[in-house]
Amino acid sequence: LKIIIDAYSDIQPLLIWKRYKITNANRKVPIPFAYTLPFGFSYFLETIVSKNSEQMQDIGRFGIAMFDTFIEFTRQARNRKLQSEPTPLSLISSPIGIDHVSYFPPPAPVDQSALGVSSKSVILTEPIELDYLYIYRETINYDLSFKCDIDLAYDLYCDVVLNGYLIPDSKIAAWGLKNGTCND
Amino acid sequence: MDIFKKVINSAEIFNIQSKQREDRLLIEGTIPANGCSLFKVSVSNDGHFLSQFLTGKYTTLATVNNVTVDTGVSYLRGLIRDQGTNKPLFNDFIPLDLFCSPGRMKSDLSTTLSTDPAASPLFYHYKLEHLFTINSDISIEVKNDSNQANKFSICFHGIRIYK
Numbered sequence A: 001l002k003i004i005i006d007a008y009s010d011i012q013p014l015l016i017w018k019r020y021k022i023t024n025a026n027r028k029v030p031i032p033f034a035y036t037l038p039f040g041f042s043y044f045l046e047t048i049v050s051k052n053s054e055q056m057q058d059i060g061r062f063g064i065a066m067f068d069t070f071i072e073f074t075r076q077a078r079n080r081k082l083q084s085e086p087t088p089l090s091l092i093s094s095p096i097g098i099d100h101v102s103y104f105p106p107p108a109p110v111d112q113s114a115l116g117v118s119s120k121s122v123i124l125t126e127p128i129e130l131d132y133l134y135i136y137r138e139t140i141n142y143d144l145s146f147k148c149d150i151d152l153a154y155d156l157y158c159d160v161v162l163n164g165y166l167i168p169d170s171k172i173a174a175w176g177l178k179n180g181t182c183n184d
Numbered sequence B: 001m002d003i004f005k006k007v008i009n010s011a012e013i014f015n016i017q018s019k020q021r022e023d024r025l026l027i028e029g030t031i032p033a034n035g036c037s038l039f040k041v042s043v044s045n046d047g048h049f050l051s052q053f054l055t056g057k058y059t060t061l062a063t064v065n066n067v068t069v070d071t072g073v074s075y076l077r078g079l080i081r082d083q084g085t086n087k088p089l090f091n092d093f094i095p096l097d098l099f100c101s102p103g104r105m106k107s108d109l110s111t112t113l114s115t116d117p118a119a120s121p122l123f124y125h126y127k128l129e130h131l132f133t134i135n136s137d138i139s140i141e142v143k144n145d146s147n148q149a150n151k152f153s154i155c156f157h158g159i160r161i162y163k
Helices: A169-174 B010-017
Strands: A012-022 A031-036 A041-054 A062-071 A077-081 A094-099 A132-134 A139-146 A156-168 B020-031 B036-042 B048-058 B061-064 B067-070 B076-082 B102-104 B126-132 B137-144 B150-161
Touching: A012 A031, A012 B126, A041 A169, A156 A169, A156 B126, B010 B020, B020 B036, B020 B048, B020 B137, B076 B126, B076 B150, B137 B150
Parallel strands: A041 A094, B048 B102
Antiparallel strands: A012 A156, A031 A139, A041 A132, A041 A156, A062 A077, A062 A139, B020 B150, B036 B137, B048 B126, B048 B150, B061 B067, B076 B137
């Protein structure tokens, strides 16, 4: 394998992490996720790593609905779902669920961005490669849908890490991709 | 067996190997209780470094009832930065168990060492493809949410490219 340095110039990996709290009140409500990209960059989403706490029962559909929201140079926005139904995280990501009792509620650890909880460490396994290029947009949008048919006895938590790359417009142009036409 | 179907051009391979080789960079350290520390590793003047994967391990110690025990909880959160471009590669401090494999390791500081579960096997090397330029640094800032010091090691696996 001969490395061509120019192929990597200007592209950088970016891992985006969010932690969500699911309560009995919002267990059927999609939680929006939006990450604002730096101006002039697209994002290539390669894989998703996630884990979530579970009750003893099957908590139902604990999934992710990804929306493809274009913001083209013409400023015409549109939405397109990437799945017909919210896809359970356990079917597209790694390392999946852990027992609720593995979660340590406050006051143990301590960070607002982490919702004040920590959890047992998990063993990473290989996630599915999604390989989706979000092109010419300012935000990555998807909704996490926590649909559950039973009452939750405890608050549950879910970690989601998007593993992908920031790609500058100049590189997109160099690849010969046109505005707003990629992935159409 | 497919390798026997290919013609191996040794001259070309030696030519490539003279310009690039496999390499690894290691960052490790200890973060004090409830602390935050910055660690760096130099890419050095040997050449650019193309990171391909990273692996990592860490301890999960805490003080419970005045005794140091291995709780198995992921207390460390880290943020990796390319000092060459001064750009963060993470949006936030990400729990180490979400990007480090094999992950938790045993610690001889645990008072329950003999009964602590064994460390995990290396299961998944996390893909982190990035070109770090010659003479730059790779840094990781790590926060420890535990009331006990914890340590970590992260290894970047990649290819050294001579200028």
